[in-house]
Amino acid sequence: MPTSSKAALDGRPRVVVITGAAGALGTAVAQRLAGEAPTDLVLCDLSAERLERTAATLEHVGGRTVTRVADVADPEAVDAAVSGAVDRFGRLDVMINNAAVLSSNGRIHNLAPEEWSRQLEVTFLGAVHGTTSAVRVMRGQDGGGSIINTASVAGLTAWPYAAPYCAAKAAVVQLTKVAAVEYATERIRVNCVCPGMFESAMSADIPDAARPGLTARHPLGVGTPQDLVGAFSYLAGPDSRWTTGSALVVDGGYAAP
Numbered sequence: 001m002p003t004s005s006k007a008a009l010d011g012r013p014r015v016v017v018i019t020g021a022a023g024a025l026g027t028a029v030a031q032r033l034a035g036e037a038p039t040d041l042v043l044c045d046l047s048a049e050r051l052e053r054t055a056a057t058l059e060h061v062g063g064r065t066v067t068r069v070a071d072v073a074d075p076e077a078v079d080a081a082v083s084g085a086v087d088r089f090g091r092l093d094v095m096i097n098n099a100a101v102l103s104s105n106g107r108i109h110n111l112a113p114e115e116w117s118r119q120l121e122v123t124f125l126g127a128v129h130g131t132t133s134a135v136r137v138m139r140g141q142d143g144g145g146s147i148i149n150t151a152s153v154a155g156l157t158a159w160p161y162a163a164p165y166c167a168a169k170a171a172v173v174q175l176t177k178v179a180a181v182e183y184a185t186e187r188i189r190v191n192c193v194c195p196g197m198f199e200s201a202m203s204a205d206i207p208d209a210a211r212p213g214l215t216a217r218h219p220l221g222v223g224t225p226q227d228l229v230g231a232f233s234y235l236a237g238p239d240s241r242w243t244t245g246s247a248l249v250v251d252g253g254y255a256a257p
């Protein structure tokens with residue numbers, strides 16, 4: 001049976017964990033999922049205060065929302081967040097590994113080793129830890145589950161001056177594909193969304209000098225989180241029951257040329 005369909009869920013809410021949930025995209029995805037179907041949410045991020053602000057925007061849509069401070073670079077913290085979801089809501093239907101950090105702007109020969117480590121620890125291993133914790137739960141449960149990683153077109157194409165971020169996102173794409181193949185027989189689907197540039201705190205950190213060039217490379221213009229939530233809705237829901245291992249590009253045409 002497809003995961004997260006009302007039929008497959010026997011009328012109970014789906015249970016969704018989102019990392020980076022206090023950010024622009026994480027908040028928009030939480031609002032979309034909670035607004036379209038009964039959904040219990042565990043929102044994870046670094047700041048309790050920002051998480052509470054996100055949770056407050058969900059009060060009117062129904063479903064239960066729990067906030068949890070968790071650094072995705074810490075496997076125990078991620079595991080505790082997933083276990084907490086299962087303890088509180090009984091299972092885990094959808095895991096969204098969305099937290100990431102942007103690289104500092106620099107050509108490869110100028111980058112410090114710490115910049116590479118930080119990208120690998122947060123942007124890549126954050127998705128690894130979320131995937132690992134999620135499959136441990138989903139393997140043993142009826143109906144499997146859906147894991148959605150937020151990758152980037154930066155993982156598919158070259159962004160000059162952002163090599164650690166590009167490499168980490170490319171690794172997220174490959175993690176997604178391998179996990180999809182490994183766990184398909186256990187009804188766990190694993191996909192990633194590859195956004196182009198959209199408005200958020202992260203993209204606000206892109207240096208002004210790089211902005212016109214990047215903007216010009218998006219034929220439909222720079223996006224907003226609302227331009228992306230449909231992709232997450234699709235991958236979280238029953239219509240994607242035959243979709244796994246995909247890198248769904250939603251980028252205003254950035255990667256087309």
Ligand SMILES: NC(=O)c1ccc[n+]([C@@H]2O[C@H](COP(=O)([O-])OP(=O)(O)OC[C@H]3O[C@@H](n4cnc5c(N)ncnc54)[C@H](O)[C@@H]3O)[C@@H](O)[C@H]2O)c1
Nearest residue numbers: 020022023024025071072098099100152197198200202203
């Ligand atoms: N904004 C863009 O143009 C763009 C383009 C492609 C992909 N993305 C991806 O979209 C996702 C969401 O980013 P956004 O644009 O909404 O940015 P954002 O800065 O608004 O949100 C990112 C969130 O991740 C959280 N975070 C950072 N490090 C963390 C950690 N170690 N543990 C837990 N949480 C952590 C931050 O606190 C923040 O709330 C990211 O994976 C990003 O790489 C963004």
